[in-house]
Each structure stands twice: as structure tokens, then as C-alpha cells.
Amino acid sequence: MSGRRRAARPARRRGRLVAAACAAAFVLAVSGAVAWVSLGGDHAHQPRSRDAGAESSPMSTGQGSDRDAVPSACDTLSKSVADKLAPGADRSATLANQSDEHSECAWSLYGSRTRQLSVELRALAATGGTSATDTAIRTFSTEWQADRGGKDLSDGVKVRDSRGVSGVGEQAYVVYTVDASAAIGEAVANARLANVLITVHYSGGDHLNAAGTPLSSHTASDGALGAARDIVSKLESHS
Template structure:
């Protein structure tokens, strides 16, 4: 993907996703720093969650049902068409993969100004743990992350969960959770599992008019995150 930037990868799934804002600030103008700072939560907090169904199983699985030892580059796993729909004109920023580049990849796209949008795509291939298969580890991890995300754990005091629901037709299991920050940023995280691979997408943003910030709506954020997750899952399946 032309014009791709590279930035270091912070540690930790939740901290890593939200810290993208701080990392990108190193490579954009000072005005971008202020815009992205709105996306970074502080200490953890548990919040109330709107009732929703659990993550759903789906007949949509990898063609051969096999586990994967490697994941593709997240910047190219997402189609340019979907990236342009969600963050038109934004450049892909590749996060360095650290110690396990074959098993982890992450990429971000950001828009600044009165219309702020940030999209992050993360792929993780989980490995077997003792008697537990790689798919078993991924299923367990997915469940833990579903519980954590819908409970609003590791979110700042200013961020609250507004909606959460299980989703069918995106990988073998999927969910989406929508949160709102007091600063006027709405964020949806979509998490999907395909065999032992977890695909985690954040789509967030807000619109400012006459000094008043309005978060991206729950439907727009969730639909955007799910469309990106669905697109990446489709790409993974095509490579099997």
C-alpha cells in the first residue's frame, strides 16, 4: 500500500489499540496530537452495559478448518475499498510487530479536523498451550475479551459502554461493543474469531460543529467496525 507509515507497537491488546493515537501523534502535525488525544482513556473502570446477546456461532469457517501459524499484513488484509469508505484519503500506518511478526499484525488509518475518524485493524494467530489447541486458546481468549469489553474494563473514567451485542455471520464467533467518551468520541470495537485467529477492529470518531463535539453514532461506528472485520475475515478465508 503506497504511502504507508510505520510506527512502534505499544504492548497489551486494549492498551495497544487505544495507544495508537499517542503513537501516531509522533508522525503527524501538532494539531493531530490534540485530536488523537481524545481517543486515549486513562485507568480502568467497570461500567453498566445495555443488555445484549452473547457472541454467536456461525457456519462461516475457514474452508479447510485449519489453524494458521501466520497472519497477513493488516494493512493489506483490509481492502482499499473498505479503508476508503471508513477513512477516505487516510494513509495506512503500520505498527511494528515486535517479537512475533508472523503471528501478529496491526495497522491504523486516521482522519483529523472537524471530522475525526480512526480505524485500527489487528490480527493475532494464537498458539497451543499445553493440552489446549490453538483454536481452544483463541476461543478462551475471545470469551475473556468479550467479557472485558462489554463490562468496560480498562476504560477511562470518561468512557462508558453504551451498547454491546453478539454478531453472527462474521467468522465463527463475533461481537461488537460501542462506547462514548465525554470529549465527544464514539468508538466501536468488533472482535471476530476464525479458528485460532482473532481479528479486532476499532472504528471511532466524532464531528465538531460550532465548537460542539458529537460522537459518531452507535450504528455508524458498529457497522463500520463490522464491515472491516467481515472484509478481513473474507480475505483470510480466500488465503486458505
């Protein structure tokens, strides 16, 4: 919520990079003294230690129909859901990464109440004798391990909770992280429906005082899962 590429393997999402960069911009504007490390450098992608959290594995259920295209991420998420999670936020498509198989959209709200919401849809293709759905299952598993292990997080950001989730697509999980120095809490929810991966990042914090309060695990996780569930329902209804 890195424009890694698609076709046979539409690459990993940018949501965390967008949310982190926007959070950094806000903190710098408020304090003028916080140093941020770019998430684009290799040194920023060191696996981070994680606090104790649920490690239930997302179970695969059912079998949907493979897709060779996804709808617009901006148009698929219900306006009511976006307005609830990031009221009054500016919406923008990540144009550099749009294609038939890959669509992203972000909602950004700055100020004393910061909210960042990003949605990414990816239709994975069959690769080397592996079906599109099986490719998506493998990719989902890899991303589940990476997210709960804290991969791709900048220094100072820690995983606080991670769990498998049922009832959102055929597989789903949510991982919650906190950047204590910026007072930003973020949840990433990843769901799979056949060969489509739906990834939602929802982050923010309330900065009414110098310390600031990160978005709580409950609020961030429920928000990210709610958005993922909304998109899954839209995809299922148009299958």
C-alpha cells in the same frame, strides 16, 4: 488498535489505546484545555460501569483451519473499505508489534471530521495441551467479557451498547463506547476464525461546533463490523 506479546498467547490489542490517544491529540489541538489521562497507567484501567445493552453471547459455529501466521493487516483490509471509513486518512503499520503471528495497521484522519481505524490480526498458538483454536476461543471469551464490561477504558468513557454478532467468522461481537467530553464514539469488533482473532477499532466524531458530535453507534458498529467481515472473507478465501 500495548505491545503485549505473542507466541503461545499473542496479547491483547492496542487499537483502543491508539484511537484514544489520537482523539486526545485532536481535542487538545482544538481546545487546548482538555486534560487526558494516559491509558498506559494502572489507574486508567479501572472497570467502567456500562449502560444497558444487548448481552447476547457470540456463538461458536463451524471449525476453520488453524494458522501459524497472519498476513499484513495493512494489506488485508480492502482499500475501498478503508477509504470509505476513513477517507483521505494516513495509513501506518504498527511496526513495533509486527511478527508472523501478529500484525497491526492504523488509518488516522484529523480535523473537524475525525476518524480513527485500526485493524489487528493475531494467530494464537496451542498452549499446555490446549489446541490453538481452543486457546483462541478462551481468549475471545475473556475479551468479550472485558470489552462489554468496560475494562481498559479511561475515566469518562462509557459502554453504551454491546452485542454478539453472527455471520462474521465463527464468533464475533461488537461493543460501542462514548467519550462525552471529547465527543468521540468508538466501536470495537472482535471476530474469531479458527485460532485467528481479528480486532477492529473504529472511532471518531464531527467537531463543527464547540460541543461536537460523537460517531453514532450505528455508524461506528457497522463500520467496524464491515471491516472485520472484509478481513474474514480474505482469510477464508486464502485458507
